[in-house]
Amino acid sequence: MTDTSDTTGATAVRVSAPGSRAATARILAEAARAVDAPDLVLAVSRDRVRTVHTGGSAEPGPVPRDRLAYELGSASKPYAGLLLARLVAQGRVRYEDRAADLLAPGFPVHPAVRRITLRHLVTHTSGLPGLPADFYPQAVPRWSTDPYGGYPADRVVRSFLRARRLHRPGTRWRYSNFAVSVLGHTLAAATGTPWEVLLHQQVLAPLGLEATRVRPGPDGTDAVGHRRDGTPVPALDTGGFTAAGAVRATPLDLLTFLEAHLGAAGPAQPDGGPDLRDPTLAAALAEVRSPVLRRGLRHAHTHTLTWFHHPSPYGPVLFHAGATLGQQAFLGFRPATGLAVAATATRRVHRADTFVATAYGLLTETP
Template identity: 55%
Template sequence: MTAADRAADAVAAIDAPDVVVAVTRRGVRTVLTGGTAPPPPAGRHALRYELGSLSKTFTVLLLAALAGDGAVGTDDRLTAHLPRPAPPHRTAHRITLRHLATHTSGLPRIPREMVPGALLQPYANGYHGYGTERLLHAFARTRPRPPGTRWHYSNFGLALLGCALARATGTAFPALLTRRVLVPLGLTGTALEPGTTGTDALGHRADGHTPVPAGSMGAFAPAAAVRATPGDLLTFLEAHLDPGATPLAGAVRAVQVPQLRHGAGRVHTHTLTWFRHPAPGGPLLFHMGATFGQQSFIGFHPASGTGVAALATRRGRACRLTSTAYELLYALCGDAAGG
């Protein structure tokens, strides 16, 4: 079965108003689209999609780039790059930028003050209007678990990482990410804020019908605000498959180095930003994301030069995006290993 055949099967298996599945194999691209809604005039492949937590892979790549230039150190204390007064809890002062990137900071997923709203209104954007000062106040009130002792996924931590990088360089985070990551990699279809009508895909709730308009992510932009075209995601993946062809070679290589193992029996490997699983011929690396109305997945298999990006404008397990995209990538790894 060809890569195009497998990609077509994946498009058919994902249930959403708009679906894009894009594959790169040693530089040869295949982009297929589908969905239950009428396609937009410009085509689904031309829209920018909300990446949700895939944004973290961009932010941590920024960390690696700045560390490579000596602007920050990966093992710098977080509080060294935040304004005074310092948080009162001693454990907070032990958190490093590496802890934030690898979800080992001891911080909760989101500030505790946001939990009631998230539970009562799961489709309401509680991040909108949540500014940097509020984020820093929340950090000051939080007593983290001892950093480095457990893996716990944290949007809170990545938001603080973005804040620290911005303050360390004296540059607002969107401008910093654009200058140090997006421009060097040629990602002209990637941004952190919604665009004009017709440029961005419209998300939907779990029912696949109720629209979810785009919104700002406030201080949590480093954790979840990036939106990109399928073509840009393939370019991003190709940079990771062939770091030497990019101006960010050292940083791209650095984010792929295994950092820790976690989960039951410590069977899961995590790099500075990617989840890493065994696969035929060598490991595959991946990350997934979701916003209030969209879902995304990207992953790559360095041994075979294969990358997969999948996007859908529906939020919910019934969409089947993550499992389908992961299975597609794994199958393509097997095809390559089998000759």
């Protein structure tokens, strides 16, 4: 679940003026040439008009690449953030609720842990490390095959309740798969509903995301990841870190998810798209778009509840990327122009990789 969201290098895609779907198709084909991967999908939606490019160095299989479900890794976190925002809008939890109180009322924890709220967990300001300290001894022997599967949910919760602070909650931004995983277990405990069921009820079903799930699907429906040398890798088992990186989705479902954030789906779509008339869903989608903090040198980096938030020549962009053992994903949208970009690839990120930079360029530089 490597996060690659801030790896925004210099691969940009520029055209002189907005054009037709044919022009967009040419832009995507040009961008695809910059990415070396067995399977690649670049998908763009502009006001719900979609253009999809598929390619890659491998022979295409029986299921079209844009119909396969890809592992999102850390790009799963916007789903967790939207779920939290909707539960808040429904009055079932509050951002300032303390996670330890919801997970284990009365359990003795370090005072700093007691102060960690749901807002701290989702915004990476909890003070928790990226992963629990005792995660690595069990993960290192199988780092390239199954690092997370041996660390179940109850162990994640115990590690949180026994944690000692690194920084005072709310004072420093530090990206943390651990924190978002704890958020998932906390919301499940607070609602009495398993995370997978809760996500489906509150996010996936209302948005019409029928090809999005948190577990591998039937044979032949999931993309197969590859290492840099082309060796296939097994499907990711996230163990107890489900909320931080377990979502799998087709590129078309990713566009549907992003279109909902743009408000492009509108009320009661005749084509079966999501119905955004539910006030709690509409409020949650608006909430996760609003900037909530700044970090970095001169506070140059802005974040919403769950998205990275950058400027671009065409207005702010919101995005998140992720990588698993053998796959990558990028999700982003540009509210001012109704543009959404979803990209997936079946090759693990490496130093010379251009996938994220290419997708980011599509989002920020396409008129």
